[in-house]
Amino acid sequence: xxxxxxxxxxxxxxxxxxxxxxxxxxxxxxxxxxxxxxxxxxxxxxxxxxxxxxxxxxxxxxxxxxxxxxxxxxxxxxxxxxxxxxxxxxxxxxxxxxxxxxxxxxxxxxxxxxxxxxxxxxxxxxxxxxxxxxxxxxxxxxxxxxxxxxxxxxxxxxxxxxxxxxxxxxx
Numbered sequence: 348x349x350x351x352x353x354x355x356x357x358x359x360x361x362x363x364x365x366x367x368x369x370x371x372x373x374x375x376x377x378x379x380x381x382x383x384x385x386x387x388x389x390x391x392x393x394x395x396x397x398x399x400x401x402x403x404x405x406x407x408x409x410x411x412x413x414x415x416x417x418x419x420x421x422x423x424x425x426x427x428x429x430x431x432x433x434x435x436x437x438x439x440x441x442x443x444x445x446x447x448x449x450x451x452x453x454x455x456x457x458x459x460x461x462x463x464x465x466x467x468x469x470x471x472x473x474x475x476x477x478x479x480x481x482x483x484x485x486x487x488x489x490x491x492x493x494x495x496x497x498x499x500x501x502x503x504x505x506x507x508x509x510x511x512x513x514x515x516x517x518x
Contacts, residue, residue, distance in 0.1 A: 387432035391443045408442065411473035412481050445473065 386394060392401070409415060419442050421435035422428065434440065449472065454465035462468060476483035 388434065391446045408473060411479070412477050413479040414481055418481070449473065 386396070386401075389396070392404070396404075405416070408419075412418065416429055419436055419439040420429050420431050421433045423430040423433070450466045452471045453468040457468050457470040458465040476487060
């Protein structure tokens with residue numbers, strides 16, 4: 348009986364040892380951090396943005412406008428590769444303007460809690476107007492099947508207490 352307990356205990360210790368020896372560290376991968384000098388020609392995006400964050404942001408722009416990288420970025424004729432630092436295409440400057448515009452709209456109109464970094468508020472985004480189209484005017488011409496309410500009706504709906512609440516029962 349005693350030898351069974353010893354064997355079971357040793358087995359449990361060996362199992363725990365093997366489990367813990369194969370686990371990796373608990374460090375969270377925040378993406379590849381880059382030095383300030385790695386990015387060239389970032390004018391409206393933060394210089395310390397990680398590679399993963401930058402790629403994710405660019406993919407979001409691709410989806411929102413229904414375009415590929417070459418819509419804003421020019422090819423280098425010598426290397427035949429994308430030159431992301433180049434300002435050869437006017438669309439890149441338009442994109443910068445739109446990024447600043449949406450930041451301003453969000454910071455001025457949706458900073459209800461006085462955020463430390465209002466430029467990171469993301470209520471109004473590219474896809475709200477572009478909806479997968481290069482031009483927001485083209486996407487906004489398409490009819491949208493949405494019931495539109497007046498501001499008065501929306502405010503009234505927000506201010507009317509829900510049934511069953513203490514305020515509603517007192518009336």
